[in-house]
Structure formats: C-alpha cells, structure tokens
Amino acid sequence: MIAPPSNALPDIDRSTATPLYRQVYERFRTAIEQGVLRPGDRVASARSLAAELGVARGTVEAAYGQLAGEGYFSAQGQAGTVVSPSLPVQRPVRAGSRAIADxxxxxxxxxxxxxxxxxxxxxPALDAFPRKLWARLVARRARAMGAADLFYGDPAGHAPLREAIAAYLLVSRGVACQPAQVFVTGGYRTSLALVARTLLAKDERVWIEDPGYAPTRDVLRNAGHRVVPVPVDDEGLVVARGVRQSPKARMAIVTPSHQAPLGVSMSLARRLQLLAWASRAKAWIVEDDYDGEYRYAGAPLPALKSLDAHDRVLYAGSFSKVLYPGLALGYLVVPESLRERFEEAARIGSNGCPQITQATVADFMRDGHFSRHxxxxxxxxxxxxxxxxxxxxxxxxxxxxxxxxxxxxxxxxxxxxxxxxxxxxxxxxxxxxxxxxxxxxxxxxxxxxxxxxxxxxxxxxxxxxxxxxxxxxxxxx
Ligand SMILES: Cc1ncc(COP(=O)(O)O)c(C=O)c1O
Structure with missing residues (x-):
C-alpha cells in the first residue's frame, strides 16, 4: 500500500490556516498529477495513514472522500481504495534517468x-547466470533467518563471507590473508572511497593508469586528491615514468591482471619495480583485480598482492564481473598493519551491504558453486x-x-x-x-x-x- 510521497510534498503543517484534511488532499493530488502515484495504485487505509501522519482518522477520511468525489480515488470494497484506474497515466521523473559518467x-x-x-x-553473461540455483539459495537464507539476522551486521562484512573470500583468494589468486583483513564493500568504487578516506590526506597525489578506468579518477578527485596519469605500455604501467612525474605520490592504482582498457598483463619486471617503488617511497598500491579470473590462455595469473613481501598492496575485488553487477558487492583486502585503521573506518561508515545478500554469496562460494560458475x-x-x-x-x-x-x-x-x-x-x-x-x-x-x-x-x-x-x-x- 502506498502513502503519499512525503519527499516531494510539503509537511503537514499545523500552523497554517489550510485545514489538515486539505493538506492531505493536496499531497495526493500532487502525487497523482506528477505521476508518482499511478492509476490502479493502492493507497494506505485511512486508519494507518492517520497514524503515520499523526492526525485524526476523520481528517484522512475527509480528504479521501473529496478525492473520491473528484474522481481521483476509487473505492474497491474489500480491496481498499485505489487511484482511479480510468485516469490518464502521467510520466513520472524516473529514478536513474540521469546516467552517471562511467x-x-x-x-x-x-x-x-x-x-x-x-x-x-x-x-558478465547475464543469460548464463544460474538464476534458479541463486533463487533457491536466497529462499533458503530467507527461510532460515533468525532474530540475529535482523540486527545490524558487522560493518566490516558478514563473517562467513569474509572467510569464504579469504579461502578463495588463497586458492585461486595466490593471496594469503586472514578473514579479518577482508572488508566487504558495495563494490570497487566503495572500496576505493574507503581506501582514500582512510589512507590519503587532501591534495595527496595518486598515480593512476593512462588510459584507465574513469571512476578511479573520479572517486579520487571527488575526495580531494590529485591524480597523476601515468602511461601504460605493453608491459603495464610505466613505473619509471611515474617515478619521474611524481616520485612522492602516496599511492598507485593499477589493474595488473588485465589493464583496463588495454587488456595487457603487467609484466613481472614491472610488478617488481612497482613494489620496490612503493616500499622505498612508503606508498600504497591498490590492485584493482576486477576481472583477473578471466584468462583464456593458460591459468589466471597470480595477483600482484601475492608478490607483496613488504605489505604495501591493498587488493580490491568485485563480484560485478564474476556474479552480476546488480549485486553491488565487492571487497578489499588490507595489509595486517592497516587492519585496525580499516576496522575503525568501517565502523564509522556502513558498508551498505544487506546481510542476506552477503550470506547468500557466502553459501554460493562455500558450496562450490562459485568455482564451478x-x-x-x-x-x-x-x-x-x-x-x-x-x-x-x-x-x-x-x-x-x-x-x-x-x-x-x-x-x-x-x-x-x-x-x-x-x-x-x-x-x-x-x-x-x-x-x-x-x-x-x-x-x-x-x-x-x-x-x-x-x-x-x-x-x-x-x-x-x-x-x-x-x-x-x-x-x-
Ligand atoms: C577497471 C574496473 N575496476 C573495477 C570494476 C568494478 O566496479 P564495481 O565493483 O563498482 O562494479 C570495473 C567494472 O566495470 C572495472 O572496469
């Protein structure tokens, strides 16, 4: 059932001369005229809306009576009251109608x-996603939900998912980490924003790849950091150019498995150069391993993080490419030396990831479906x-x-x-x-x-x- 959308409309205001019933009436009329409520939409019962707005039930009934009298509402007996199905459909301003930059x-x-x-x-191939299996896992999780599952989740992520990710990374990507170093996020951009607010001060410089993934640049700039585009050749980021352009950068963000968008893999020599620079400069490296799993000639390359002897690499993974982007789930693995800082940062924010989604992904991984997929x-x-x-x-x-x-x-x-x-x-x-x-x-x-x-x-x-x-x-x- 639908209450009038309070964001677009004035609050119920007891100090004006406009009667309360008239204010309720106006809310609905505006919502219908703007197409936010559409013909056939059910409206809340007078009793529940009155309770929600803190007005007498008679006030809402008077507004509903007028709306029905003017043809906006139609009473449907047991089924309640609906916006008259015979009204012309108005076009609402749709959420998401403005594209973002990526x-x-x-x-x-x-x-x-x-x-x-x-x-x-x-x-990813949306026609090949195992929807039936997924639906079964979601339903199983929903049925098994207990009181604890209704409470706030751990802001660093659902523990079984952190464990499943750590196990997967060790086996498949050569990244050895403890579940406590894994932070579940809403995807790569959320991971990067978390990294930026935890490790970077305003105006600090960050190497990014040129060409590269525009959201990386945008997230950093938006957080007040300076990006330094560093060229990429057929061995990946040209580290020597980065050192020349900005030796004191605090961070480098790279896609070593398949450079985005050129697709080249960073050579071992470059990986070692980059790690050596980070160690010397006390800088951080963010490894964006967004699709490292997809390699068609030979086995997937181990992650850069697997060579990280001096603990300078933060590894960012995403489920957008390996499951589906609508899931909006990713993760960040931080060096042990940064774990407490990230725990604190995660506590201040929220990772925004529903528990049931995280639990379903954990089941998908733990039951072997992930590696099969x-x-x-x-x-x-x-x-x-x-x-x-x-x-x-x-x-x-x-x-x-x-x-x-x-x-x-x-x-x-x-x-x-x-x-x-x-x-x-x-x-x-x-x-x-x-x-x-x-x-x-x-x-x-x-x-x-x-x-x-x-x-x-x-x-x-x-x-x-x-x-x-x-x-x-x-x-x-
Ligand atoms: C280079 C790169 N990194 C990361 C991602 C994943 O981003 P997200 O987790 O926000 O979907 C993508 C997705 O297109 C990408 O192209």
Whole structure:
C-alpha cells in the first residue's frame, strides 16, 4: 500500500490556516498529477495513514472522500481504495534517468528491459547466470533467518563471507590473508572511497593508469586528491615514468591482471619495480583485480598482492564481473598493519551491504558453486570472444585489426584506415543501438591510440555475432 510521497510534498503543517484534511488532499493530488502515484495504485487505509501522519482518522477520511468525489480515488470494497484506474497515466521523473559518467552507466542509456545493449562493456553473461540455483539459495537464507539476522551486521562484512573470500583468494589468486583483513564493500568504487578516506590526506597525489578506468579518477578527485596519469605500455604501467612525474605520490592504482582498457598483463619486471617503488617511497598500491579470473590462455595469473613481501598492496575485488553487477558487492583486502585503521573506518561508515545478500554469496562460494560458475564462464567467454572476432573479420575483412589479449571481457577493434575518429565511430555505433566505446576516451590528451571497445560476454550465438557485425558495418560505412 502506498502513502503519499512525503519527499516531494510539503509537511503537514499545523500552523497554517489550510485545514489538515486539505493538506492531505493536496499531497495526493500532487502525487497523482506528477505521476508518482499511478492509476490502479493502492493507497494506505485511512486508519494507518492517520497514524503515520499523526492526525485524526476523520481528517484522512475527509480528504479521501473529496478525492473520491473528484474522481481521483476509487473505492474497491474489500480491496481498499485505489487511484482511479480510468485516469490518464502521467510520466513520472524516473529514478536513474540521469546516467552517471562511467561506461556501464553510459550503457544504461541504451539499455532495454531485456538487458544491457549489445556489445556493452564489462557485464558478465547475464543469460548464463544460474538464476534458479541463486533463487533457491536466497529462499533458503530467507527461510532460515533468525532474530540475529535482523540486527545490524558487522560493518566490516558478514563473517562467513569474509572467510569464504579469504579461502578463495588463497586458492585461486595466490593471496594469503586472514578473514579479518577482508572488508566487504558495495563494490570497487566503495572500496576505493574507503581506501582514500582512510589512507590519503587532501591534495595527496595518486598515480593512476593512462588510459584507465574513469571512476578511479573520479572517486579520487571527488575526495580531494590529485591524480597523476601515468602511461601504460605493453608491459603495464610505466613505473619509471611515474617515478619521474611524481616520485612522492602516496599511492598507485593499477589493474595488473588485465589493464583496463588495454587488456595487457603487467609484466613481472614491472610488478617488481612497482613494489620496490612503493616500499622505498612508503606508498600504497591498490590492485584493482576486477576481472583477473578471466584468462583464456593458460591459468589466471597470480595477483600482484601475492608478490607483496613488504605489505604495501591493498587488493580490491568485485563480484560485478564474476556474479552480476546488480549485486553491488565487492571487497578489499588490507595489509595486517592497516587492519585496525580499516576496522575503525568501517565502523564509522556502513558498508551498505544487506546481510542476506552477503550470506547468500557466502553459501554460493562455500558450496562450490562459485568455482564451478567461474570455470563455466571462462569456457563460455572464450567461445563468445571467438564468435565475435570471426564475425567482425568476416564483416570488415582487412579493415579491422583485433589484437587479442590473454583475458578480459572485451576486445579492441581498430579501424586504422577509416578516416573518422574512434569517437565518431562509437557515436555512430551507439546510434545503431550498439554500445561500443571509443578507446581514446579512456585516456588523457597524450594517449594517442584509437579503437572501439566491445564487450563480447553477452554475444549468445554465431548468428547473433554475425548480425551485430553486419549492423556495425552498416553504421560505420
Ligand atoms: C577497471 C574496473 N575496476 C573495477 C570494476 C568494478 O566496479 P564495481 O565493483 O563498482 O562494479 C570495473 C567494472 O566495470 C572495472 O572496469
């Protein structure tokens, strides 16, 4: 049942000359006229709304009577009162109608109710998520909920999930940590914001990759820190350039498994250089391992954190790519020396992660579904990538160059002989409903590469791959 939305409307005000019943009436009328309440929506009973607003029941009944008399409400007997189904539908201002700056959200502008637009970056195969199994696990958790589960959770995360993550990291990513070093968060950006407010002072400098993941830059700038874009080559972040540009930076943020967006893996030499710099400069490294699990040639590379002999690396993981982004769940592993500071920081904030979601993910991991799911997705993504590559080569012939990286969830198609910039090509593709993104948009002005970034994880069949490539060809020609 629906009470009038109090955020958009004036409070019930006892000091004005407007009678209380009239104020209640106005709230509903405005809500209906603005489309916040729609034809057929049920409204709260007069008794419960009166209790909620702290007015007499007769006051609400008088307002309801008037709304019914004017045709806004319709009494439905036992079913209560509803907004008249015969009223015209008004268009509300929808939550989420403003896109935020990152690629996944840009994709939201093209998204349909059926899912993300074709070639959307960074979204796992939504058709392959084991929904039935997930629903069963959620239902089991909901049924088993006791009083303790209704209380506030640990702000550092649900203990069984922290344990499951620590076990997974040790076995699969070579990261040895105790569950107490694992902090559950609302995803990578929340992890980074937590890191920034715990370890960085205002105006401190942070190396970020150029090109890189825009939310990293945005979160840091928004928190008042200075970002120093450091170039990336085919071995990953060029550490020597970082040292030259800003030797006293307090932190470096890197994607060593598959650089976002170039897809290169950071070489061992660079990893060691970066760790040596951090140790010398007493700086921190944040390892954003957003999709390190997806490697199609050989086993996944161990995380940078696994080489961290001097405890300078904070490891950020996310469930967005390995389960689904709507889950809004990630985690941060901090060195033991920082554990207490992060416990304190986590206590001050809230991790914003519902207990039942955390418990379900813990069950999913502990019962072996997680590693099975990852294994399946690795095979599936390798197949889907091959399908898209083949279709693009067929559609574009020699005019496309695709350098396949060892892993990741997107490819970069380069149309080097095309006279238009990648930004123009991406716009044309987007106008045709394909959510390609320009590579050049991921870097600063000194980053000179061009190409189109395309997610392949949701390309479901060779036929679909062919249709997408043909549509793209028509859009770019
Ligand atoms: C480079 C990079 N890091 C991290 C993430 C994960 O972010 P989140 O956990 O907020 O979904 C993404 C998702 O697109 C990404 O591309």
């Amino acid at each position: 690629a996944p959200s840009r994709g939201a502008a093209l998204a349909t109710p059926a899912g993300p637009p074709p070639l959307q970056l960074g979204i 990852l294994k399946k997705m690795r095979l599936l993504y390798a197949r889907r990538r091959a399908m898209l590559v083949e279709a693009l080569k067929k559609a574009f012939g020699d005019s496309v160059r695709i350098d396949l990286q060892a892993g990741g969830m997107h490819l970069i198609a380069r149309f080097e002989t095309h006279p238009d910039s990648d930004a123009v090509l991406a716009r044309r593709a987007q106008e045709a409903g394909l959510n390609c993104q320009p590579l050049s948009g991921r870097g600063t002005a000194s980053f000179g590469e061009q190409g189109l970034l395309m997610g392949f994880t949701n390309v479901a069949s060779p036929t679909q791959a062919r249709q997408l490539a043909t549509r793209l060809r028509a859009a770019l020609d």
